[in-house]
Structures are given as structure tokens and as C-alpha cells.
Amino acid sequence: MKIWRVPLADLSASATKVASIPTGQDVDNAMSLDAGDLLFGKYACNGWAGIYGVPGADT
Amino acid sequence: MVRRWLSILLALTVVVAGAWAALAAITPVKVFDPPASQSGPYRNASWLLYAADSKDHPRHWDVFARPIAGGTPTKMNASGTKGWTGGFDPGTNTAIYQEYTSGDSDIRFFNLDTMTRQATPRPLQTGAWEFDPHISTAYMSFFRWQKVNGIWYAKLYLLDRSDNSLTTMASIQSQSGQYFLSDFLGEHYATWTVCSKTCTVRVYNIDTPGVAKLPSTSDNKPQYGSAIDETTASA
Numbered sequence: 001m002k003i004w005r006v007p008l009a010d011l012s013a014s015a016t017k018v019a020s021i022p023t024g025q026d027v028d029n030a031m032s033l034d035a036g037d038l039l040f041g042k043y044a045c046n047g048w049a050g051i052y053g054v055p056g057a058d059t
Numbered sequence: 060m061v062r063r064w065l066s067i068l069l070a071l072t073v074v075v076a077g078a079w080a081a082l083a084a085i086t087p088v089k090v091f092d093p094p095a096s097q098s099g100p101y102r103n104a105s106w107l108l109y110a111a112d113s114k115d116h117p118r119h120w121d122v123f124a125r126p127i128a129g130g131t132p133t134k135m136n137a138s139g140t141k142g143w144t145g146g147f148d149p150g151t152n153t154a155i156y157q158e159y160t161s162g163d164s165d166i167r168f169f170n171l172d173t174m175t176r177q178a179t180p181r182p183l184q185t186g187a188w189e190f191d192p193h194i195s196t197a198y199m200s201f202f203r204w205q206k207v208n209g210i211w212y213a214k215l216y217l218l219d220r221s222d223n224s225l226t227t228m229a230s231i232q233s234q235s236g237q238y239f240l241s242d243f244l245g246e247h248y249a250t251w252t253v254c255s256k257t258c259t260v261r262v263y264n265i266d267t268p269g270v271a272k273l274p275s276t277s278d279n280k281p282q283y284g285s286a287i288d289e290t291t292a293s294a
Contacts, residue, residue, distance in 0.1 A: 008262060039101065042087065051109055
């Protein structure tokens with residue numbers, strides 16, 4: 001599982017990898033950005049989720 | 060936990076800002092992860108908004124807000140209902156969320172300053188099943204199931220908060236085998252995920268109405284869970 005970034009002005013540009021989630025873990029279907037920090041629910045193999053983030057994801 | 064997160068965040072922000080030219084991937088850090096599940100998070104300066112279930116009632120989701128500084132979470136959806144998050148009205152402590160039972164689903168506001176539910180705009184005061192809300196300063200977005208000529212459609216609407224006018228951004232037949240997930244709403248863009256055999260992300264430009272598809276990534280994996288940074292205009 002990877003989180004990517006792509007500029008909207010050029011949708012033909014290559015996406016840049018922002019973060020990687022360890023194998024066996026998954027991101028829920030919604031993320032949010034607040035002041036450049038990405039937040040999301042991350043599921044583990046046992047089916048339980050917690051809230052994780054990527055600080056400065058827009059930089 | 061949140062204080063710890065903020066400390067890590069500040070430290071990592073400095074590191075990342077200096078090292079981003081190398082485009083190194085970074086591993087996500089824990090924000091809030093007590094027993095059972097928490098997901099659908101949003102944050103403003105004062106509150107962390109999230110949905111949570113419990114070990115006794117897995118997948119019974121309720122909506123909570125917890126002070127960033129720590130403290131007791133506030134449950135937003137009414138007793139006897141379930142809920143899912145939609146975000147904060149920018150610049151306020153009012154959250155938008157979905158509240159549902161087996162027979163009805165509505166979009167609600169909850170003011171965390173007064174700890175009260177507030178009325179939503181008139182176009183949302185219907186008996187239809189409405190879900191997956193988002194909010195920005197100028198707009199709201201939400202899905203509504205509607206029956207047209209005997210066929211059910213899930214329609215993704217953009218509501219202009221200045222005049223309560225509605226624009227249909229996307230529509231999908233219930234029998235199509237596809238499904239939508241509303242991902243993001245800002246002042247200039249809205250995004251959603253379209254899934255059938257795989258999942259791809261669509262971007263709606265509010266200023267010059269039109270829909271574009273995000274490009275495939277180099278690993279060509281399914282895409283979902285998009286968000287837009289409107290300052291840098293990047294997804």
C-alpha cells in the first residue's frame with residue numbers, strides 16, 4: 001500500500017510516492033488533509049483500525 | 060497520544076521539508092489507536108473527528124470528536140443510530156457527519172462549541188437516503204439515492220452554500236456493478252473513487268466544471284482515498 005501525490009495542473013506527470021504502508025496493512029477508503037498533514041484510518045491484519053498520519057504530505 | 064503525535068509531527072515536518080528533494084517515502088506515524096477501530100479522521104485546530112466501533116459491537120460505527128489537547132470524546136450521532144464522519148466546516152468547530160439507521164440516512168451538523176446538533180440546508184431535509192458528506196467554506200457534497208424511471212441511481216451532489224443550489228457531479232446506476240466513494244471537497248475541487256474491477260479516482264473542477272481522471276501510478280495499482288491540497292493544487 002502506497003500513498004502518492006500528483007499535480008492537478010499536469011495529469012500526465014508521474015506521481016510521486018509520499019508514504020508506504022507495511023505489507024499486510026491497509027488504508028481505509030477516506031483520507032483528509034489538514035495544514036498539509038494527511039490523516040487516515042489504517043487497518044491491520046487483525047481487522048482493527050487506528051488513526052495514522054503523514055506529516056507534511058504536501059511538501 | 061495526540062500531544063505525542065504533535066511532537067513527532069513537528070519534528071518530522073522539519074526533517075521532511077529539508078529532505079523532500081530526495082523524494083524519500085516516509086512511514087506513517089500513529090495519531091490515535093486505542094482498542095477496537097477508529098477511522099474516517101479529520102482534524103481542525105481544536106478537535107480530532109473520527110468514527111469508532113467497539114470490541115463488543117464491531118462495525119457499529121459512531122462519530123466522535125476528541126479535543127486535540129486530550130480529554131473525553133463527544134459522541135455526535137443520536138442514541139440508536141450509527142454514524143460516519145464528513146469533516147469540519149472550515150474555520151469553525153462544527154462537524155458534518157452521516158447519521159443512519161436501517162431505514163433512514165441523513166446528513167447532520169454538530170456544533171462542538173455549544174455541543175448541539177444544528178439544522179442542515181433545506182436541500183438536505185428530505186426523506187431520501189443521503190450519505191458520505193463533505194464540506195468546505197463555499198460548498199457541501201453528498202450522495203443521495205434517487206429512483207428515476209424505475210432505476211436507482213447514486214447521485215453525487217455539489218451544494219452551493221450561498222444559494223442552496225445543487226449540481227450533479229456524478230451519477231451511477233445501482234445495477235452497473237460500479238460503486239462510488241466520495242473522497243474530498245474543497246473550494247475548487249471535489250474528488251471521488253469509482254470502483255468496478257479496479258478503482259480509479261475522478262477530480263471535479265468546480266471553477267470550470269468538468270471531470271478528469273487521475274493518472275495511473277507506476278505500479279498500476281487500484282487508487283482510492285484521494286485528497287487535494289488546494290494550496291499546491293496536487294492530489
